[in-house]
Amino acid sequence: MSLTKLGPPEAGFIWSRLVLQSSELLRATSLGKAAVDDLVSACAECAHRLTDCHSTLARLSAYRLRVLDDWSRNGKRVTPLVHLEPVRPDAERFLYEAKNCLRDATAFLRYGFGLPVDEASSFGGLAKREKDAVKLLLPVVGEAHDLIRFLRSNQPWLSELIAMRNAVEHPGGRSGRLITDNFVFPANGQVSRPQWYRDQSPPSLLIEEAAELFGLLLMFCEELMAYVAKHHAASPHLRVTEDPAARGTELPRRFHIVFDVPSAPE
Numbered sequence: 001m002s003l004t005k006l007g008p009p010e011a012g013f014i015w016s017r018l019v020l021q022s023s024e025l026l027r028a029t030s031l032g033k034a035a036v037d038d039l040v041s042a043c044a045e046c047a048h049r050l051t052d053c054h055s056t057l058a059r060l061s062a063y064r065l066r067v068l069d070d071w072s073r074n075g076k077r078v079t080p081l082v083h084l085e086p087v088r089p090d091a092e093r094f095l096y097e098a099k100n101c102l103r104d105a106t107a108f109l110r111y112g113f114g115l116p117v118d119e120a121s122s123f124g125g126l127a128k129r130e131k132d133a134v135k136l137l138l139p140v141v142g143e144a145h146d147l148i149r150f151l152r153s154n155q156p157w158l159s160e161l162i163a164m165r166n167a168v169e170h171p172g173g174r175s176g177r178l179i180t181d182n183f184v185f186p187a188n189g190q191v192s193r194p195q196w197y198r199d200q201s202p203p204s205l206l207i208e209e210a211a212e213l214f215g216l217l218l219m220f221c222e223e224l225m226a227y228v229a230k231h232h233a234a235s236p237h238l239r240v241t242e243d244p245a246a247r248g249t250e251l252p253r254r255f256h257i258v259f260d261v262p263s264a265p266e
Contacts, residue, residue: 011051016252017222018047025229028238028257035111039228042107046221049101053214056094060087060207064193067183071191087194087206088180092168094210095178098217099165102158105221109133112228113140123151124159147227154220160201161213167198176200215248226255235259 022043026036063085102120109115109122115136122133129135134151141147166175176199184192197203230240239260246254 011054013250013252014050014054014218015047017218017254018043018050018225021222021253021255022225022229025226025240025255025257028234029229029232030234031112031232038111039108039225042104042111043221043225045104045107046101049097049104050214050218050221052097053094053101053210053217056090056097057207057211057214060090060194060210063087064207068191071185084182087182091180091196091206091210092178094213095161095165095168098161098213101217101221102162105224106133108221108224108228109137112231113137115140120162120165123154124162125155126159126162141231147231150223150227154216157213157216158220164196164198179203180206219247222254229255229257 019040023040026039029036031039067084099120102123103118106115106117106119106122109117115133117131117133117136119131122131125132125134134148134155137145137148137151163175164178166173167178171177179197179199181192181195181203183194193208194206195203196206196209226240226242233239237260239258241256241258243251243254243256245251
């Protein structure tokens, strides 16, 4: 028996949603043990990445509270603000883990649908045809499949997330450069919060957008796994259902497997 530290207690919902929930969904499929083990391992890798994103967000949020509290309590004067820290390292760390989470999630398509994908850009519509998830899935599931619509609907934010990380890895390339701005305290007293943007796009609030991206990533990974479970259901009477109240929350469970037998006609 071995013990593994999964992450901080406040991130337990990530492991519950990605690892425990996925294990239960996969138990009701026709996939072999090797494929199930590989999928659960991929879920654990994604959970590790998202736990790191969550911790980075917690640091950034605590920093924001300290600065705004000082700014408010000290009559909106700049001099007492002793907590000003660079935000760029945490911004880059968040993007690094987020992009790697997407890369790890390609395993869901490899083991669930047999697709030869292994890079984050496969999800964003940015990869070459032989690595593009949607193009490779079309002959497998068909144009009308819900999974095709799901992947296409997520491409806009996925492609921008990938481009932001690429702007860090390859500054000045096709994705441009990532710019991060810390708190700004103008003379009129209207404090400007940390922002980030590529030099090819308008700025947005760094901490708020990173929090939104974290939630989208968690939901994307668990929904992708739900599609795998649905595609390989061990019986036509097994159905994956969602608890809508769990969407966008830190509840420990969102999807369930139910036994759905049609009622006899009256």
